[in-house]
Amino acid sequence: MSKKDTFPFLEIHRALPREVPVPIRVLGYKEIHGDFTDGDASDQAARCIDCGNPYCSWGCPLHNRIPQWLKLVREGRIEEAATLMH
Numbered sequence: 001m002s003k004k005d006t007f008p009f010l011e012i013h014r015a016l017p018r019e020v021p022v023p024i025r026v027l028g029y030k031e032i033h034g035d036f037t038d039g040d041a042s043d044q045a046a047r048c049i050d051c052g053n054p055y056c057s058w059g060c061p062l063h064n065r066i067p068q069w070l071k072l073v074r075e076g077r078i079e080e081a082a083t084l085m086h
């Protein structure tokens with residue numbers, strides 16, 4: 001297994017969805033950022049290495065199952081990921 005396969009975050013840089021332009025944002029109270037495409041969401045979710053001691057879950061006050069959620073997103077299983085978070 002190559003370093004790239006083991007540490008995908010070295011190749012896939014962190015990204016946020018594009019910000020919604022201000023003239024549109026002032027029309028309501030929606031999120032500042034728009035949506036990822038499914039492919040971009042999958043790429044970003046692939047940055048998780050399922051590190052075995054998931055600080056993300058331990059640090060989350062709700063102990064959300066973040067690695068499992070990211071795995072579902074990585075696999076394109078968006079509806080299941082949403083259900084898991086709900």
Ligand code: SF4
Pocket residue numbers: 047048049050051052053054055056057066067070
């Ligand atoms: S399991 Fe959580 S803390 Fe570990 S790499 Fe994935 S997102 Fe980060």
